[in-house]
Amino acid sequence: MAALPAEAGAGSVAASKITIRGLSIDYVSEDGRARHRALEDLSLEVRENEFLSVVGPSGCGKSTLIAAIAGFLRPRSGSLLLDGKPIGGPGADRGVVFQEYALLPWRTVLDNVTLGLRLRGMPRSERDRIGRQFLEMINLVEAADKYPHQLSGGMKQRVAVARTLANQPEVMLMDEPFAAVDAQSRMTLQEELVRIWSQSRLTVLFVTHSVEEAVFLGDRVAVLTPGPGRLKAMIDIDIPRRQRRWAELGNNLLFATLRQRVLDLVRGAGTPP
Ligand SMILES: Nc1ncnc2c1ncn2[C@@H]1O[C@H](COP(=O)(O)OP(=O)(O)O)[C@@H](O)[C@H]1O
Ligand SMILES: [Mg+2]
Structure with missing residues (x-):
């Protein structure tokens, strides 16, 4: 077998698609006097071809995070990289799906x-x-x-x-896209999204306040603190793609355990691993 070229290592399993380091974002009032910190010193990575769920309570900065990666907001400090290059504004390489259709x-x-x-x-x-x-x-x-x-x-x-x-797009940014949909359709949409994503080479960052949804969809779940959002914990969801059907996961012990762990973290009871 031929030796891999030296740079090939960087493209292996865990290549980082989006890298966020020490990100803080403030909203400043028009007169410049009032300042509200929405994200504080947030660091996380979204891997190439990964489905990363981000969960946190309302107001913790989830939409702010999506807007920043989409290139609509400038960081107060920290860095935001796509394929290792700074994100300078919106681009066709990132697509956004909002709650409002x-x-x-x-x-x-x-x-x-x-x-x-x-x-x-x-x-x-x-x-x-x-x-x-x-x-x-x-x-x-x-x-x-x-x-x-x-x-x-x-x-x-x-x-x-x-x-x-x-x-x-190379990256799909999803901001609580199923929040306004009735429960039955929501489950179908979640299953469809797993199927579509499995067939594509997309990297997905999906934010939601629903713990169940985050665990059902994600390869990993990032838990944010209440605002200003920081990363509280990162949980691996080792449930195979083909098992991500509600009929199957309803009785799945690993799913129930992970859901409880993430729920405890969101409620502030759990300790980060
Ligand atoms: N345009 C804005 N001006 C001032 N404050 C804002 C603005 N948008 C959001 N915020 C505040 O920033 C914080 C994070 O908001 P957001 O990112 O929408 O949270 P989430 O999506 O997690 O509910 C909240 O406290 C919210 O009130
Ligand atoms: Mg939001």
């Missing part, structure tokens, strides 16, 4: 999904072909010509996910 009501489902491709100047026939592929992936091909108001909340959120995926 943010679909354009006057455009069809297909046109919503292909919006990003259109903005990049891709001809209609080609972007429609790609758009349909992604609608197929989320089992919504039959809704291609419908308008957002004709869809349920769960369907709208699937369209929002398809729209982000159609832009073929």
Whole structure:
């Protein structure tokens, strides 16, 4: 067997896709007098092709973290790197899915999904072909010509996910995307997301205040402290992808144990490992 070139080591299993070091973010009032610290000295890594869940109470800075990685906010201090390079602003390499579906009501489902491709100047026939592929992936091909108001909340959120995926980002940033969806659809969406992610080479950072959701989805779960958010603990979720179905995990002892451990950490009872 040929020896690996020296630099190959860096590209092995745990290559860091997003590196956050000592990140602090302040919101400053318009007159510059009031300052609110949303994140403080937060350090964490999202590995290449990893699904990292971030969980923490409301107001701990989850949306702030997403906005900072998306390039919408500047750090007060610390660094934010994507593939080892500083994040200077928004870019097509990162796609964001918000809790609000943010679909354009006057455009069809297909046109919503292909919006990003259109903005990049891709001809209609080609972007429609790609758009349909992604609608197929989320089992919504039959809704291609419908308008957002004709869809349920769960369907709208699937369209929002398809729209982000159609832009073929390297990183998908998800900010409580299923929070407004009813419980039944939410479970289906979670299972679908596991399936879609398993088939892709995406790196996902998924923030939620739901411990159960974080553990169901994540390769690891980062627990943040109440605001200003810092990293409190990082928990490995060693449950194989193929077992990530609600019918199966309902009676899974490891799932129950991990869920309890993360819940204790979020509530402040658990001690970080
Ligand atoms: N635009 C803003 N101006 C001032 N404070 C803000 C702003 N956005 C968020 N905050 C505050 O920053 C903290 C973190 O907010 P956020 O990131 O939205 O938390 P989370 O998403 O975890 O609920 C909260 O205390 C919130 O009130
Ligand atoms: Mg939020």
